Amino acid sequence: MDRIPILKLRDLLLVSIQVDMHDRLALQLQDELTARISETGARGVLIDISALDIVDSFIGRMIANIAAMARVLDAETVVVGMRPAVAITLVELGLTLPGVRTALNVDRGMALLEAKTSSMPEPTTDLNDADASHAD
């Protein structure tokens, strides 16, 4: 049985979809990602779809669901690497992916997520910042 690996990097989860997903695999990824967000307390999810040569309504829905579930668990989702032909087709299909942030590539996606997570720092970072400002 195929499995799509989910990597944890600091407080982010990274997923790169490298296979042509059948629907069951897409649903399994959705469930596993949600469980991992909750387990790890991840603040961001980055999904790389640069290897996908199509995104149909089912895969689109899976991506939108992941983003919605992640948001409820206080994590932001960014989808990166959508191929131009896939983007054109998605728009004609009528799929708008509401609530899903996108970025052109992994670099920009990471920058988006880092900006989000640093604007809501961990409590320990908060204390350090407070100490620093007192020292001034």
Added chain:
Amino acid sequence: MPVTRTEVLELRSGSDVVSIRQVVRTWAVEAGFSLVDQTKMVTAASELARNTVDYGGGGTVRLDLLVDGSRRGLRVAFEDKGPGIPDIEKALTDRYTTGTGLGLGLGGARRLVNEFDISSRVGEGTRVVITRWK
């Protein structure tokens, strides 16, 4: 219309939907489609193949490579012996769904191709034919 090649495939499960996508891609390349047109045709086929499996209880896919004068095209027909669609106009409406989908399958697939034909009889089955020209 001259058909230069035909293939008929079984469509029973989710993994058949994946194989259909790959076969349609190969044929679209053979028909000389641009990358965007290949992607549209494969995406439309994926939507319809899923409908055949999820709503029609499985069926068949028939691919025809067409030649009409100087232009080439690809026609893909999905056929099932499922429950049929009582109200086709409604089924073609975006956001309308009887299942758990987004309701973009039929209407979305129609927008991605040049020709779209659907016929359905309640209790007998459904046939959807899509064609895209280079």
